[in-house]
């Protein structure tokens with residue numbers, strides 16, 4: 001049986017690997033916590049300051065993404081989306097160069113810079129085509 005600690009370790013390791021592979025030039029500048037969050041219907045992840053942004057940041061990932069039915073690239077995509085917010089200074093102490101976290105497709109542009117265009121498209125397609133039903137079914141289990 002897989003314990004919840006195994007899932008926690010898996011998530012932390014995945015996040016650390018994505019930081020290493022994509023943002024090694026930027027650096028983690030506060031206490032960054034990455035953990036599983038609620039089984040939300042309307043969002044897959046979010047980031048917020050921990051106490052305050054100088055001290056730390058918390059990224060929470062929708063716990064439903066633990067399911068084997070959700071492709072791994074969807075989890076990676078959601079982590080990368082939240083990490084991009086982190087490095088763009090939203091919910092973190094990195095320098096903020098934009099007023100709004102989503103306007104002007106700044107996340108998409110950052111993901112593309114790291115070569116994530118294809119995964120972004122694949123993940124968004126999966127979410128668009130499957131999330132509603134997947135969510136509905138997972139509530140019944």
Ligand SMILES: [Zn+2]
Nearest residue numbers: 081085101102
């Ligand atoms: Zn976002």
